[in-house]
Amino acid sequence: MKFVHRLRLVSYRRFTYILSSLIIIAGMVNIALHHGLKMGIDFAGGNIIQVEIKEQISISEVRNVLISTGYGNNVQRIEDPTKRIFLLKTRAFERDNDKVIEDIKNALFEHFGREKVVIQKVDIVGPRISRYLLRTSYIIGVVALVLILLYTSFRFRFRFGVTAIVALIHDVLIVVSFISFFGLEMDTFILAAILTIIGYSLNDTIVVFDRARENLKSAKAYEQYEYTMNHSVNQSLSRTLITSLTTLMVIIVLYIFGGPTMRGFAFALIVGVIAGTYSSIFIATSLVVDWHKLKPEKIKKV
Amino acid sequence: MSKLFRIIIILALIAFATWGLSYTYLWYFKYSDKDRELANLTAEQLVSYPEDVREKIKEMKALRSRIINLGLDLQGGIYMVLEPDLEKLKEKMGSAELSQEDIKDAIRRVIEILRSRIDKFGVSEPTIAIQGEDRIVVELPGSKDPDRAKTVVMSSGVLEFKLVDEETTAKLRRDMFDEDGNLIDNSIIPEGSELAYLWVKNKYDVLVRQRAVVLYKDVLLDGSYLKRAQVQTDQFGKPEVIFSLSAEGAKKFARITEANVGKRLAIVFDGKILSMPVIRERIPGGQVRITGSFTMKEAQDLALVLRAGAFPVPLQIAEQRIIGPSLGRDTIKAGVKAALIAAIAVVVFMIIYYKLSGIIADISLALNMYLLLGALAWLNFTLTLPGIAGMILTIGMAVDANVIIFERIKEELRSGKTIMASIQAGYEKAFRTILDSNMTTLIATFVLSQFGSGPIKGFAVTLSIGIVINMFTSIFVTKLLYFIGIDWFKVKKLSI
Numbered sequence: 001m002k003f004v005h006r007l008r009l010v011s012y013r014r015f016t017y018i019l020s021s022l023i024i025i026a027g028m029v030n031i032a033l034h035h036g037l038k039m040g041i042d043f044a045g046g047n048i049i050q051v052e053i054k055e056q057i058s059i060s061e062v063r064n065v066l067i068s069t070g071y072g073n074n075v076q077r078i079e080d081p082t083k084r085i086f087l088l089k090t091r092a093f094e095r096d097n098d099k100v101i102e103d104i105k106n107a108l109f110e111h112f113g114r115e116k117v118v119i120q121k122v123d124i125v126g127p128r129i130s131r132y133l134l135r136t137s138y139i140i141g142v143v144a145l146v147l148i149l150l151y152t153s154f155r156f157r158f159r160f161g162v163t164a165i166v167a168l169i170h171d172v173l174i175v176v177s178f179i180s181f182f183g184l185e186m187d188t189f190i191l192a193a194i195l196t197i198i199g200y201s202l203n204d205t206i207v208v209f210d211r212a213r214e215n216l217k218s219a220k221a222y223e224q225y226e227y228t229m230n231h232s233v234n235q236s237l238s239r240t241l242i243t244s245l246t247t248l249m250v251i252i253v254l255y256i257f258g259g260p261t262m263r264g265f266a267f268a269l270i271v272g273v274i275a276g277t278y279s280s281i282f283i284a285t286s287l288v289v290d291w292h293k294l295k296p297e298k299i300k301k302v
Numbered sequence: 303m304s305k306l307f308r309i310i311i312i313l314a315l316i317a318f319a320t321w322g323l324s325y326t327y328l329w330y331f332k333y334s335d336k337d338r339e340l341a342n343l344t345a346e347q348l349v350s351y352p353e354d355v356r357e358k359i360k361e362m363k364a365l366r367s368r369i370i371n372l373g374l375d376l377q378g379g380i381y382m383v384l385e386p387d388l389e390k391l392k393e394k395m396g397s398a399e400l401s402q403e404d405i406k407d408a409i410r411r412v413i414e415i416l417r418s419r420i421d422k423f424g425v426s427e428p429t430i431a432i433q434g435e436d437r438i439v440v441e442l443p444g445s446k447d448p449d450r451a452k453t454v455v456m457s458s459g460v461l462e463f464k465l466v467d468e469e470t471t472a473k474l475r476r477d478m479f480d481e482d483g484n485l486i487d488n489s490i491i492p493e494g495s496e497l498a499y500l501w502v503k504n505k506y507d508v509l510v511r512q513r514a515v516v517l518y519k520d521v522l523l524d525g526s527y528l529k530r531a532q533v534q535t536d537q538f539g540k541p542e543v544i545f546s547l548s549a550e551g552a553k554k555f556a557r558i559t560e561a562n563v564g565k566r567l568a569i570v571f572d573g574k575i576l577s578m579p580v581i582r583e584r585i586p587g588g589q590v591r592i593t594g595s596f597t598m599k600e601a602q603d604l605a606l607v608l609r610a611g612a613f614p615v616p617l618q619i620a621e622q623r624i625i626g627p628s629l630g631r632d633t634i635k636a637g638v639k640a641a642l643i644a645a646i647a648v649v650v651f652m653i654i655y656y657k658l659s660g661i662i663a664d665i666s667l668a669l670n671m672y673l674l675l676g677a678l679a680w681l682n683f684t685l686t687l688p689g690i691a692g693m694i695l696t697i698g699m700a701v702d703a704n705v706i707i708f709e710r711i712k713e714e715l716r717s718g719k720t721i722m723a724s725i726q727a728g729y730e731k732a733f734r735t736i737l738d739s740n741m742t743t744l745i746a747t748f749v750l751s752q753f754g755s756g757p758i759k760g761f762a763v764t765l766s767i768g769i770v771i772n773m774f775t776s777i778f779v780t781k782l783l784y785f786i787g788i789d790w791f792k793v794k795k796l797s798i
Binding site: 050095096097098106109110113114118119120121122123124125126128129132136137140143144147148151152155188189191192195196198199200202203204206207210211214235236238239242243245246247248249250251253254256257258259261262265266269 | 375383385387434449456504506507508510618619620621622623624625626628629632633636637639640643644647648651652655687688691694695697698699701702705706709713731734735738739740741742743744745746747749750752753757758761762765
């Protein structure tokens with residue numbers, strides 16, 4: 001990939017700053033309009049029955065059964081060409097969620113006949129647990145960020161550490177925006193995906209900054225700061241692209257073949273890897289360059 | 303480090319991983335379902351088997367503790383978080399405030415009873431643990447009939463004998479009940495009596511309230527006088543539960559039956575009337591039989607619950623995940639398929655892009671996955687779908703270190719260095735980058751692994767172990783392969 005050495009990637013930064021800002025602002029507005037991210041059962045609590053009905057029936061028939069129990073009308077069909085699999089959801093009650101499930105199950109048995117109803121999965125998350133999970137998630141997120149911040153500021157010069165974190169927050173915000181655009185529900189899987197992206201995004205940025213650190217050895221390199229940074233991005237560009245490509249390949253495979261449970265997780269990872277790659281090429285180094293223009297970095301002896 | 307020494311280290315690791323994985327291989331591929339079932343037998347059930355079978359059972363149990371187990375989501379099963387119903391405990395203790403000691407005591411009793419029930423029920427690798435202050439986590443992987451297991455775990459286990467209030471029962475009329483079968487006006491029930499329902503199976507095999515009966519509130523006898531409970535079949539082949547009362551219970555029961563000949567005695571379990579036989583004569587000897595609308599299995603479960611005793615406090619389900627066995631199988635298939643396709647895609651890509659060096663990276667990738675599985679086997683790890691996702695992600699990210707090295711080597715070659723010097727410089731310069739970039743992912747996954755006991759932990763653990771092993775294979779192993787190529791096969795031109 002020799003041709004890439006000529007790309008003046010850093011000079012596109014006006015454009016990339018605007019692009020990123022637009023996506024993130026749109027995402028945040030969208031989240032605000034929907035009163036926050038849509039929370040899945042893990043964080044909002046609730047009851048879910050996943051059931052296969054072995055008969056040619058429509059979703060409205062299943063919905064009517066749920067309505068007859070008095071627990072609402074939230075029924076979804078899982079994409080599956082051969083089977084009729086439905087998700088029946090209710091909100092979480094303070095107590096006796098177990099009874100809610102029993103009632104719905106019995107209503108299904110009575111309506112369709114016991115042998116035609118296969119209960120595949122039952123989830124109950126009571127209100128205390130969902131509050132607990134939500135709280136733990138915040139703690140986990142904050143702890144991860146603090147540790148990573150500590151590590152990067154220990155390993156790199158202050159400016160690089162700060163910009164790496166900004167790029168990372170940028171990536172997470174983009175992922176969160178896309179989650180809201182596509183109406184996905186936040187659950188523990190997506191939380192895991194986001195934390196993985198935090199690790200991955202930094203990984204990408206660090207490889208570029210490692211090059212920059214190596215290149216910033218002479219006074220001349222500091223004089224031509226923008227050129228040096230741009231050169232560093234270019235030097236690590238093929239690595240960045242290839243790794244993103246192989247990682248993307250496996251996540252896309254996971255998205256397509258991993259089954260419905262993995263879909264949201266894989267989706268968040270796909271967006272995160274793309275955002276991480278993009279930000280390490282266009283955002284992180286660009287920010288360092290602008291910072292240098294505002295307040296030139298002192299030459300460090302190596 | 304000499305090549306020979308490197309080879310020895312690698313071979314030793316492969317041998318070690320193979321040793322660890324051999325048990326897993328035996329378990330899943332050499333033994334039949336029937337053999338594996340043996341490991342589920344409980345100590346109690348063990349007694350009824352002959353000596354040689356017992357040896358085999360022990361062997362299977364030992365084997366299972368050394369393999370990669372499948373998580374709930376992959377083999378089906380139950381995960382439950384239970385909370386004591388403290389309001390009910392207060393009522394029972396008759397105090398407005400509960401001391402820490404009361405709660406702790408109740409929890410301890412509950413866990414004892416749970417353990418006894420689950421042990422008798424027989425599932426593979428059950429877990430019962432306290433989470434936080436007063437939450438109890440129960441995990442029952444691999445139960446074939448999760449619904450049944452749940453009934454056994456959750457049944458409050460309260461058995462009571464009460465007399466039927468015939469007078470009031472006779473007054474009940476259909477129009478006194480609403481659509482749901484609840485009494486509209488409770489004033490008809492006199493002081494000291496209560497409404498209960500007789501439960502029977504309908505044609506869908508669903509237990510439903512058949513009719514309302516008024517009982518006297520007085521508990522004449524309860525499950526605490528119970529000594530033994532077992533299942534028999536009556537002359538029509540219908541299952542019934544026979545239990546023996548303690549000496550005191552037997553005396554009490556004899557008195558009760560003597561005083562109430564001709565009346566109906568309701569046998570109430572978990573608040574449901576199972577049956578209400580007419581007392582024909584005084585029953586001495588303390589042998590009581592319960593018939594009802596149940597199958598053989600249900601009768602066995604009832605006996606089991608009766609033997610283990612009642613919970614001191616009712617439990618509430620705070621969280622529950624039940625996964626049917628068929629869904630688990632589908633999930634495994636999906637996970638394995640995704641992993642294979644992902645691996646093939648990456649392997650092919652690396653060969654196309656890096657040619658012979660790509661093959662070197664692929665060998666290190668294969669070794670990476672093998673050692674990862676070996677490590678999981680040694681840890682007696684429970685594999686979940688997120689765990690498989692962690693592995694798949696490892697496949698994608700594992701080549702990263704090699705990509706960094708190869709790109710460096712290419713650069714060095716372009717600057718005119720010899721093959722040997724380029725390789726040396728490539729590895730040297732790439733090392734720090736690889737270390738730094740992997741550290742951040744490790745920090746993130748480490749924090750993630752502290753997230754409770756759920757499936758997320760499985761993801762974090764596989765990914766972290768994968769990364770650590772990856773640093774070894776992608777640096778140590780590939781370098782050796784290059785040197786072997788150059789020194790032993792006199793490779794003159796680098797295929798990269």
